[in-house]
Amino acid sequence: MSAFFGAKIGSSEQDRERVIQSLMQTLLKKTTKVKPIHSLKGRNKATAIRMMAVFALDIYSRSAATPDARCTRCKGRGKTVDRVLFQKTGEQSWKDCDKCKGRGFNQPKWSTISTVLLKLAPDLNHKQFQRQIQPLIEDMVTVLNIAEAEADRALHHASH
Numbered sequence: 742m743s744a745f746f747g748a749k750i751g752s753s754e755q756d757r758e759r760v761i762q763s764l765m766q767t768l769l770k771k772t773t774k775v776k777p778i779h780s781l782k783g784r785n786k787a788t789a790i791r792m793m794a795v796f797a798l799d800i801y802s803r804s805a806a807t808p809d810a811r812c813t814r815c816k817g818r819g820k821t822v823d824r825v826l827f828q829k830t831g832e833q834s835w836k837d838c839d840k841c842k843g844r845g846f847n848q849p850k851w852s853t854i855s856t857v858l859l860k861l862a863p864d865l866n867h868k869q870f871q872r873q874i875q876p877l878i879e880d881m882v883t884v885l886n887i888a889e890a891e892a893d894r895a896l897h898h899a900s901h
């Protein structure tokens with residue numbers, strides 16, 4: 742668990758690698774249902790799985806803490822003034838930022854990984870990527886967020 746926590750604050754390469762390895766284990770099991778990936782051989786398969794793990798970690802570690810990933814439109818707040826409403830009512834109200842969807846930080850582009858994965862796995866098509874691979878990666882981000890919350894709790898508990 743501390744490995745996950747360390748990955749976020751970027752403490753060590755070793756921690757990061759441990760997280761990637763554990764994500765890869767999970768992804769290997771989960772992709773047995775995704776034939777174009779499952780049927781890949783040797784190094785290609787390892788590369789494809791590793792890319793997915795690294796991409797998940799990339800999305801996860803961008804969450805607000807990293808200044809250079811901060812959304813330029815809302816400056817990391819995740820909210821912008823609703824101009825339409827402002828013009829109508831004169832009241833300042835906030836809405837989720839359109840650019841980052843309220844996250845406050847820019848996500849890495851899915852196209853960067855889909856392009857490479859589609860090349861690596863010739864049987865994979867874009868629709869499969871969106872329907873099967875993307876949700877898997879998003880699941881991994883959730884796993885990382887849960888692990889971080891648990892590590893936070895453990896840390897909090899230890900200091901009391």
Ligand SMILES: [Zn+2]
Nearest residue numbers: 812815838841
């Ligand atoms: Zn934004």
